[in-house]
Amino acid sequence: MRSPVLTATIILALCCTLFTLAAVLQSAVSPVSDSPRVQQNFHGQLLDPIPVPVTLGVMSRCPDALLCESVFDEVLDIVGHAKVDLSLTFIARLDASEPTFGATCMHGPEECAGNVHELCVAKHTASSSVWWPFLLCLNRQGRNRIGIEAGAKHCAELTNIDWVGSGIEACVKGSEGPRLLRESAAYTEELGVKRLNRKSCTILINDKVRCIHDGEWYQCDAGHEPSDFVDTINSEYDRLNAS
Numbered sequence: 163m164r165s166p167v168l169t170a171t172i173i174l175a176l177c178c179t180l181f182t183l184a185a186v187l188q189s190a191v192s193p194v195s196d197s198p199r200v201q202q203n204f205h206g207q208l209l210d211p212i213p214v215p216v217t218l219g220v221m222s223r224c225p226d227a228l229l230c231e232s233v234f235d236e237v238l239d240i241v242g243h244a245k246v247d248l249s250l251t252f253i254a255r256l257d258a259s260e261p262t263f264g265a266t267c268m269h270g271p272e273e274c275a276g277n278v279h280e281l282c283v284a285k286h287t288a289s290s291s292v293w294w295p296f297l298l299c300l301n302r303q304g305r306n307r308i309g310i311e312a313g314a315k316h317c318a319e320l321t322n323i324d325w326v327g328s329g330i331e332a333c334v335k336g337s338e339g340p341r342l343l344r345e346s347a348a349y350t351e352e353l354g355v356k357r358l359n360r361k362s363c364t365i366l367i368n369d370k371v372r373c374i375h376d377g378e379w380y381q382c383d384a385g386h387e388p389s390d391f392v393d394t395i396n397s398e399y400d401r402l403n404a405s
Contacts, residue, residue: 212402213247214395219350219364221253222276223269223305226375230363235298236388241395248290250297252277253362254347263340265347268362272309274343276300279314281342282333287323295321365391368398 218234220227238246254265254274267273280300284293299317300308307313311334318325325331333339353366365373372394373382384390 211245211399213245214398214402215366215368216246216248216395217251217353217366217369218249219251219253219353219362219366221268221273221362222280222300222308223267223273224362225305226361226377227363228301228305230365230375231297231301233386233388234365234391235294237391237395238294240388240392241399243289243291243294245399246290246395248294250280250284250346251350251353252281252343252346253350254343256344256347264344265340274309275311276309276314277343277346278334278339279309279311281346282330282339283314283318283323285338285342286328286330286333292321292323296323367391367394368402 216234218227218230220230238248252267254263254267254277256264257266258264260266262271263274263278265274267277280293280297283296284290287293287296296317299320300314303313303317314334315325318330323330333342353369354371361374361376363375364371365375371381372384372391373386374380375386379386382390384394
């Protein structure tokens, strides 16, 4: 005959086993989060949300680009930088005979310099949440000051970017900046922006042309107000992160 102590021990062990099994089953059928944007890999580990690729095909001194960027600033105020993978791609013509940049720009060599400033800052800062305020600062100075290094340095100071220590100055003054411009111009052509009559600004969302501004908005089937771009980004974000 079993002793009361042994019987109690067996019952307690059985209860613990059943409790553990119930917890495992509950975790298997319950979502990790109420948010549909939280994903798990095969091993059940949480994955980071996938941001929506957003590319602005621009020329740094182009009035259409400045307007486009001001509109997109309103978009970013709503969706935030974490929800998008924001990048700039520059419209320029590759020209191996051009001695400074290896490319020519529609609004002159100052625009090529402005493109280089923006590319170098984007390359040597952590994220768009850092370099985007720098770009807006350049735009506020006026398009005729874009490409002037003193103005770029001033904007770096105002937006707490270390122009020298970050490597930006070396990028601008050395071979890296012109190389980034040539690579960007080649990528722009690859995307097809150049085939669209070299239009600045061309907005691509998730690698598809969403809208163009060239004197006026067109090819904007889903609208061109900030709220329209917000809706597109939110829709693409939900699709990319569907469970």
